[in-house]
Amino acid sequence: MTIGEMSRRAGLPESTLRYYEKKGLLRIPRDGGGRRDYGEGDLAWVQFLRRLKETGMPLRDIRRYSDLRYAGDATVPERLEVLRRHRAYVLDQRRRWDEYLENLDGKIALYERSIKGPA
Numbered sequence: 120m121t122i123g124e125m126s127r128r129a130g131l132p133e134s135t136l137r138y139y140e141k142k143g144l145l146r147i148p149r150d151g152g153g154r155r156d157y158g159e160g161d162l163a164w165v166q167f168l169r170r171l172k173e174t175g176m177p178l179r180d181i182r183r184y185s186d187l188r189y190a191g192d193a194t195v196p197e198r199l200e201v202l203r204r205h206r207a208y209v210l211d212q213r214r215r216w217d218e219y220l221e222n223l224d225g226k227i228a229l230y231e232r233s234i235k236g237p238a
Contacts, residue, residue: 125157129165136165142178144168144185164188175212176205 126133139145140155145165150156171181184201187194 120157120162122155122157125155125162125165128162129169131165131169139165139168143182146189171205174205174209176208180205 120128122133122136125136129136136145140147145161145168147155147157147161168181168185171184172178176184180201184198187198187201
């Protein structure tokens with residue numbers, strides 16, 4: 120598929136896809152005319168890259184994971200370790216957000232009681 124089709128299907132601007140390629144996160148073959156030729160596997164990979172980014176994985180770790188992926192199946196143990204470390208990070212972030220939410224809920228309850236006045 121063309122970069123335009125990939126952009127629409129992935130829900131990302133073409134500039135982002137080019138950026139991913141420039142940073143080495145995507146390695147897209149070219150057709151006879153030199154145009155990018157994305158496949159279904161590339162779409163799944165782009166969607167996974169997006170999830171890694173959205174969960175806060177640093178670009179250097181995404182790049183490392185991508186390099187390992189393109190290096191082949193022999194790197195599965197290393198990729199697993201990258202994902203396990205990131206999972207621990209995500210769990211820690213979730214714990215922190217749960218604490219922030221609890222604090223906000225407490226403050227909201229305080230204000231709601233204040234507005235209602237004494238019982």
